[in-house]
Amino acid sequence: xxxxxKKMRAWRGPAILSYGYRPFFLCASLxxxxxxxxxxxxxxxxxxxxxxxxAISWHAHMFLFGYLxxxxxxxxxTAVPNWTGRFPIVGWPxxxxxxxxxxxxxxxxxxxxxxxVLTIILDLLFPVALVVVIGCEIIHGKNWRNLKVLVIxxxxxxxxxxxxxAIFYDGSGVDSLGERLAVGAAIMLITLIGGRIVPSFTRxxxxxxNVSRLPAPHDGFDKLALALTAIALLLWVFAPVSAGVxxxxxxxxxxxxxxxVRWHGWLTIAEPLVWVLHxxxxxxxxxxxxxxxxxxxxxxxxxTAFQHLWMAGxxxxxxxxxxTRASLGHSGRPLTVSRVVASLYVMLFVSVFLxxxxxxxxxxTPLLHSAAGLWILAFTGFVVLYWKVLTKPRLPxx
Numbered sequence: 001x002x003x004x005x006k007k008m009r010a011w012r013g014p015a016i017l018s019y020g021y022r023p024f025f026l027c028a029s030l031x032x033x034x035x036x037x038x039x040x041x042x043x044x045x046x047x048x049x050x051x052x053x054x055a056i057s058w059h060a061h062m063f064l065f066g067y068l069x070x071x072x073x074x075x076x077x078t079a080v081p082n083w084t085g086r087f088p089i090v091g092w093p094x095x096x097x098x099x100x101x102x103x104x105x106x107x108x109x110x111x112x113x114x115x116x117v118l119t120i121i122l123d124l125l126f127p128v129a130l131v132v133v134i135g136c137e138i139i140h141g142k143n144w145r146n147l148k149v150l151v152i153x154x155x156x157x158x159x160x161x162x163x164x165x166a167i168f169y170d171g172s173g174v175d176s177l178g179e180r181l182a183v184g185a186a187i188m189l190i191t192l193i194g195g196r197i198v199p200s201f202t203r204x205x206x207x208x209x210n211v212s213r214l215p216a217p218h219d220g221f222d223k224l225a226l227a228l229t230a231i232a233l234l235l236w237v238f239a240p241v242s243a244g245v246x247x248x249x250x251x252x253x254x255x256x257x258x259x260x261v262r263w264h265g266w267l268t269i270a271e272p273l274v275w276v277l278h279x280x281x282x283x284x285x286x287x288x289x290x291x292x293x294x295x296x297x298x299x300x301x302x303x304t305a306f307q308h309l310w311m312a313g314x315x316x317x318x319x320x321x322x323x324t325r326a327s328l329g330h331s332g333r334p335l336t337v338s339r340v341v342a343s344l345y346v347m348l349f350v351s352v353f354l355x356x357x358x359x360x361x362x363x364x365t366p367l368l369h370s371a372a373g374l375w376i377l378a379f380t381g382f383v384v385l386y387w388k389v390l391t392k393p394r395l396p397x398x
Contacts, residue, residue: 020077028070037060052112084141246295253288272342283313303361332395
């Protein structure tokens, strides 16, 4: 029987279609740059695209259902074959799936020229196809352990539907149920998958370097942290300013912070490819603590600012960390990065806190522009440094 590696080698077309992470990681980073530049221009009042919605709604949509969908797809197209033992999707089927993603981005960006119903249909073709593909792979591979991942991805699809409805029938997707549900699904996915890969990669690196103090094994504490995370996110999604949300969010934040400490990330300071995973996960508890504080203190006007700890920090930095690592590993390259790549992580980290500062201070334009500039530099750097990694064949002999 042919192995996944043999099937990839059998693909004789462009290398970028030889594995799912390649087109989706590359174009996720491109849309991260493009969407931020366009948003800054739109936010300044220059209508350079017929978006058919307010600039902030378009910005949120491109991030949650453009960038995030692309990164999740690239990750799952790589991880699911390993989970199930089934063949990866490569070649023209992969290009078809990517084409649906691209079609949705074009439709949303030209939505003023299209009927609302058509825009929504074109936008949803991709996530529906992705859920079907992932579902079939997990079920056919009898990989029941990862059904929870399929559930979370399906929730993100529901969020996409609700967000589109809010934009085209309620006037704005900002602070809508769909937006919160999408962010909540993403943070739950990071908590679940991050809880596997962060301690695993940390343990491997520490063991390789003969460090005896290893991350705590997955145990009852992790299960409790996951349960509290799910409860806190559900409460926040459906009752974002209730006092109960504030209290549970703080508790979930503390548990996730302790969980992170148990992984001993500070011992990996010599390898950016590992410590950045800890830095990315740090924004999960920080987001909970920030939102919890804002609710309990009666500063509901700060919730959106603290929410960016999850969006730009938890989602943005953690996905950049995963893309830099997975791209190297699956292309046969050593799992280590230069100081230049490490500087991209630092840029994004600083960008998150500038965005938080801007929100708490009343959206000061210089801070917003500085945060956006660092975001653009970080993802432009990824495109430049990883272009060959993502578009050239796997290194021979690996």
